[in-house]
């Protein structure tokens with residue numbers, strides 16, 4: 001049995017909070033959709049700030065490397081899921097909004 005295993009969970013927790021605070025302090029817009037992030041929204045809100053890993057942790061990316069994190073909306077982060085460099089399709093179908101008739105005169 002090999003002993004001396006480092007407690008990575010504690011170390012990562014601190015580093016993760018540090019990276020999160022670092023991103024939050026910059027106040028940058030969402031790296032996925034490009035829209036501003038309201039950093040005052042409570043955690044869990046769809047448009048709240050979340051730390052997004054550019055290379056997902058499940059694919060070997062580091063959640064605490066400042067070169068591998070970017071700010072994102074929670075909803076964008078969830079839609080992006082496990083993909084690298086995913087962006088919402090800006091040219092995709094949009095909800096049809098019929099033009100308002102200008103008959104008020």
Ligand SMILES: [Zn+2]
Nearest residue numbers: 030033073076
């Ligand atoms: Zn977004």
